[in-house]
Amino acid sequence: MSSKITIAIDGFSSTGKSTLAKQLAKQLGYVFVDTGAMYRAITWYAMQNGYITSEHFDTSSLINSLPSIGLKFVFKQEVGFAAMFLNDVDVETEIRTIEVSGFVSKIAELAEVRAKLVEQQQEMGKDKGIVMDGRDIGTVVFPDAELKLYMTANAQTRAQRRYDELVAKGDAITFKEIYDNVVERDYIDTHRENSPLVKADDAIEIDNSDMTRESQLELVLELVNKLIA
Ligand code: DC
Numbered sequence: 001m002s003s004k005i006t007i008a009i010d011g012f013s014s015t016g017k018s019t020l021a022k023q024l025a026k027q028l029g030y031v032f033v034d035t036g037a038m039y040r041a042i043t044w045y046a047m048q049n050g051y052i053t054s055e056h057f058d059t060s061s062l063i064n065s066l067p068s069i070g071l072k073f074v075f076k077q078e079v080g081f082a083a084m085f086l087n088d089v090d091v092e093t094e095i096r097t098i099e100v101s102g103f104v105s106k107i108a109e110l111a112e113v114r115a116k117l118v119e120q121q122q123e124m125g126k127d128k129g130i131v132m133d134g135r136d137i138g139t140v141v142f143p144d145a146e147l148k149l150y151m152t153a154n155a156q157t158r159a160q161r162r163y164d165e166l167v168a169k170g171d172a173i174t175f176k177e178i179y180d181n182v183v184e185r186d187y188i189d190t191h192r193e194n195s196p197l198v199k200a201d202d203a204i205e206i207d208n209s210d211m212t213r214e215s216q217l218e219l220v221l222e223l224v225n226k227l228i229a
Contacts, residue, residue, distance in 0.1 A: 004129035011151030014158035035134035040095035
């Protein structure tokens with residue numbers, strides 16, 4: 001029997017990290033964890049409680065309420081993936097809006113938020129056999145992961161992918177709103193003080209601007225097979 005490994009996928013927003021992670025988890029029979037969903041759920045909680053608005057950000061109230069925020073992934077047979085639950089309520093749809101995307105980088109800057117989520121993520125991956133995607137997985141969460149991928153693609157391509165996704169869901173947004181959000185999040189994610197997005201020294205960079213999902217999966221499965229053979 002081949003041994004189970006840990007696969008860490010980091011990179012800019014909308015580089016298809018979760019899509020790849022889901023495909024890999026399915027092929028390998030591994031657990032898939034989208035850590036962005038966890039930061040998004042805390043953002044949704046902060047918005048619902050009025051801790052973050054376009055006018056103010058009450059960081060201390062949010063930090064004080066962190067112990068009462070329960071996050072878990074619940075597998076949903078009908079859609080074939082795990083949905084994010086916040087205090088036992090399914091928030092999978094709510095956390096994917098442009099409003100949440102607009103605030104999430106600010107929430108993800110807080111050291112207390114990161115500490116809570118990193119601890120949960122490490123617990124989820126303690127038995128290996130996991131594909132986790134985010135911004136700090138190969139650098140902070142699983143620095144010893146056997147396979148680390150660092151995904152990039154140009155901003156135009158990434159914004160177009162996100163735009164197509166949201167339009168297909170019926171969201172009324174403009175391409176410019178999405179593009180500006182992608183560029184702004186790139187900046188905040190790479191410049192923040194706590195666990196900024198950086199490529200781990202031993203990560204393999206994949207620029208998928210001109211790659212199909214299929215060819216990308218094939219490339220990564222080859223890498224995995226070399227490791228678990
Ligand atoms: O992957 P995503 O776009 O859903 O992530 C949402 C935000 O959460 C992203 O702008 C940065 C933050 N994030 C993070 O700081 N660390 C992670 N491990 C995952 C996401």
